[in-house]
Amino acid sequence: MIYDMLLLRFGEFILKGKNRRRFENSVFLHVKSVLEPYPKVELRNEFGRIYVYLNGESAAEPIQVLKKVFGIASISPVIVCKSELEDILETSYRYLEEMNIQESTTFKVSARRVWKKFGHSSHEMNHHVGSHLLKNFEMLDVSMNRPALDLRVEIRETETYIFYEVIPAVGGFPRGSNGKAMLLLSGGIDSPVAAWSSMRRGLTTECVHFYSYPFTSQLAKEKVIDLAKVLSGYAGEIKLHLVPFTEVQTSFTGQGQDKLIITLMRRSMLRIATLLAEREGALAIVTGDSLGQVASQTLSSMNAIGRATELPLLRPLVMMDKNEIISIAKDIGTYDLSIQPYEDCCTLFVPDSPATKPNLRIVESIERSITNLNDMILDAVDRTETMILTPNGNGNTKVDSPVEEDWF
Amino acid sequence: MIYWDHAASTPPYEDVIRTLTEVMDKHYGNPSSIHQLGGDSVKLIKRSREVCANALHVKPSEIIFTSGATEANNLAIKGAALQYMSRGKHLITSMVEHASVYESFLQLQQWGFEVTFLPVDSQGCVSLESITAAIRKDTILVSIMHVNNEMGAIQPIDAIGQEIKRCNALTLFHVDGVQGFGKLPVDLKTWSVDLYTLSAHKFRGPKGIGLLYVREGLKLMPLLTGGSQESGFRAGTENTPHLVAMAKAMRMTSEQQPIFTKNVSIQRDRIFGFIRDIKGLHLHSNENGAPHIVQFSFPGMKSEVLMHTLELQGMLVSTRSACSSKQTEPSRVLISMGLSHEEASSGIRISLGDSHTEEEISQLELALRKAVEQLYPLLEKGRNDR
Numbered sequence: 001m002i003y004d005m006l007l008l009r010f011g012e013f014i015l016k017g018k019n020r021r022r023f024e025n026s027v028f029l030h031v032k033s034v035l036e037p038y039p040k041v042e043l044r045n046e047f048g049r050i051y052v053y054l055n056g057e058s059a060a061e062p063i064q065v066l067k068k069v070f071g072i073a074s075i076s077p078v079i080v081c082k083s084e085l086e087d088i089l090e091t092s093y094r095y096l097e098e099m100n101i102q103e104s105t106t107f108k109v110s111a112r113r114v115w116k117k118f119g120h121s122s123h124e125m126n127h128h129v130g131s132h133l134l135k136n137f138e139m140l141d142v143s144m145n146r147p148a149l150d151l152r153v154e155i156r157e158t159e160t161y162i163f164y165e166v167i168p169a170v171g172g173f174p175r176g177s178n179g180k181a182m183l184l185l186s187g188g189i190d191s192p193v194a195a196w197s198s199m200r201r202g203l204t205t206e207c208v209h210f211y212s213y214p215f216t217s218q219l220a221k222e223k224v225i226d227l228a229k230v231l232s233g234y235a236g237e238i239k240l241h242l243v244p245f246t247e248v249q250t251s252f253t254g255q256g257q258d259k260l261i262i263t264l265m266r267r268s269m270l271r272i273a274t275l276l277a278e279r280e281g282a283l284a285i286v287t288g289d290s291l292g293q294v295a296s297q298t299l300s301s302m303n304a305i306g307r308a309t310e311l312p313l314l315r316p317l318v319m320m321d322k323n324e325i326i327s328i329a330k331d332i333g334t335y336d337l338s339i340q341p342y343e344d345c346c347t348l349f350v351p352d353s354p355a356t357k358p359n360l361r362i363v364e365s366i367e368r369s370i371t372n373l374n375d376m377i378l379d380a381v382d383r384t385e386t387m388i389l390t391p392n393g394n395g396n397t398k399v400d401s402p403v404e405e406d407w408f
Numbered sequence: 409m410i411y412w413d414h415a416a417s418t419p420p421y422e423d424v425i426r427t428l429t430e431v432m433d434k435h436y437g438n439p440s441s442i443h444q445l446g447g448d449s450v451k452l453i454k455r456s457r458e459v460c461a462n463a464l465h466v467k468p469s470e471i472i473f474t475s476g477a478t479e480a481n482n483l484a485i486k487g488a489a490l491q492y493m494s495r496g497k498h499l500i501t502s503m504v505e506h507a508s509v510y511e512s513f514l515q516l517q518q519w520g521f522e523v524t525f526l527p528v529d530s531q532g533c534v535s536l537e538s539i540t541a542a543i544r545k546d547t548i549l550v551s552i553m554h555v556n557n558e559m560g561a562i563q564p565i566d567a568i569g570q571e572i573k574r575c576n577a578l579t580l581f582h583v584d585g586v587q588g589f590g591k592l593p594v595d596l597k598t599w600s601v602d603l604y605t606l607s608a609h610k611f612r613g614p615k616g617i618g619l620l621y622v623r624e625g626l627k628l629m630p631l632l633t634g635g636s637q638e639s640g641f642r643a644g645t646e647n648t649p650h651l652v653a654m655a656k657a658m659r660m661t662s663e664q665q666p667i668f669t670k671n672v673s674i675q676r677d678r679i680f681g682f683i684r685d686i687k688g689l690h691l692h693s694n695e696n697g698a699p700h701i702v703q704f705s706f707p708g709m710k711s712e713v714l715m716h717t718l719e720l721q722g723m724l725v726s727t728r729s730a731c732s733s734k735q736t737e738p739s740r741v742l743i744s745m746g747l748s749h750e751e752a753s754s755g756i757r758i759s760l761g762d763s764h765t766e767e768e769i770s771q772l773e774l775a776l777r778k779a780v781e782q783l784y785p786l787l788e789k790g791r792n793d794r
Contacts, residue, residue: 407430
């Protein structure tokens, strides 16, 4: 089927009065950027919709790309014809012919006359188009309630749109429309999904990754950079903060309280993330916690850990099952990277049976006993490297890539 | 000296040679080492895999690097046969495959597999009916080449793929794509191909490197065991510089394919024209074949004699396929295509690259006319004519 145009409908945000125009603009720019590889397409913006004229590009690939644009609720591939009765009938006929419909398909026509000067009312058009198709296709049965095929005919002054598919898209809010937060990115399966969920809700997400070289390898760090790069495909660009965590982390090992190491570590991570949030003007911290998944994610642990920051902690995955998280991770393209087996600092020095009910009083007293903990935390923030990642670039990174593009 | 043997091997792109040298110089680290130099090699290999996958419109995880087409064909055929022998022990291939395919099947035959060798018509093509008739419930693999290396015949891969899957959805389809890539469009998904072989030196990359596309979800019994490189399909330290160089050649070749097909077909047709015109020569390729291969014979004159006569005039052509040209038997492939014994033992192949000039083709014509004129009186037939 050769389509002329894709009709994109906006999601829930169009209800948001004053911000609507800004939101729509943001989606428009996002759509424009993802369609750059298709030079023939042209875009038009209208209340609650974007029209993507394909001008000969095939529809399949752009649809796949557009389904991932935040703020778009659904996509319909459309055939365009003149707003004249004859042309509408002929085009509808051709459309169904190419569709290769099966025996006894239920159908109805839903015409909408947007251009009131058109000579036939919506009701009359339903009748005209419907009877024309019934005459020509024996396998069609009319069904007004739940038709398998609901042919929409939208008559406008300049042209008429004919379509039936409504492909659900990712929805959510335009990127960057709901403020900024820091996200703890570990390199596992969950945190990239948490990042994507936050971004879908319009949150600008800066990623914070903790590494403990030489206990963690350079490859673990690079894996996180690769993950952030995938995420930048959704966000346009991603700021990634790489925090050297070795000193802080090793300071917890000699305390004779190995079962509390995760709790202590996570609390320090939150403190560092909070300091970075202040510096970057972020108003919350996002984590990939999912209730009960591991020892640090029991309710008791969340309680003891969460008290280390005053910023709101957002946990988009908190009530999701692992399978749901994995399925999103596969969908957004982070899963294969996440399962690479490089140890990150969350699994270092972890005892066989970490505390699932950490005692806050003991945790706090250990923290007090490490007199230079605060200095180490401030020092880690100072030595944090920040890089900006884009889907195609290598970012303004200090990590030299051995991959010289000239070789390929 | 003008080189007319591009189906045997191609001159590497200058950029490929430069890339190969630079990567060899800088990135000698073993990709399995976990220090930085090893890590750098891993990244280069990853990027190479992406570039190769892009050129075929498949996923990077579906590309297995090998030492060349012979290994890739062996891995595809024996690997699939051994992996899936519990489903059945029947295999299908054609009479005109490359030796690395044909001999693999002969070996499997010795190991107790049953192999059906499909005949071809005078155009060199396998018929769909013969596929339909040969496929059974216990057929685990069909292997058919895309373009025949001796004749240039193009197999109807698209239709064959669909027919195989229609007859038995579990039967795997392997395509030796060595002579087709860069010469014709390739569309593995539409063709329902499960396994696909390429060799870098046939598309202006280096020798000693190739790849096998293995459709996601398929398993193959590895032929080389050892380390866990190539997802366990093929042990052995990755050949980083050659991989990068192959990726580059593959990208450049696939970008230039439409132009290659168009321009080289025109030159081929010109060559067809004068071969048809020269008395004593029989043209065996035709316009339906690949753009770069011209097979003809000079019945009564052994291939080598004409080849060397042309060589004296600076024209390098080929007798049979290079891999088996030292054998003395006439070509199995040409005989299968219905050539007489006399034609098959006097077969000559001219194969084109993308840089031949019109002037060079005129020189080839002259050389060929001169050679035939010289040799014609020596033919038995020629002697009788006198």
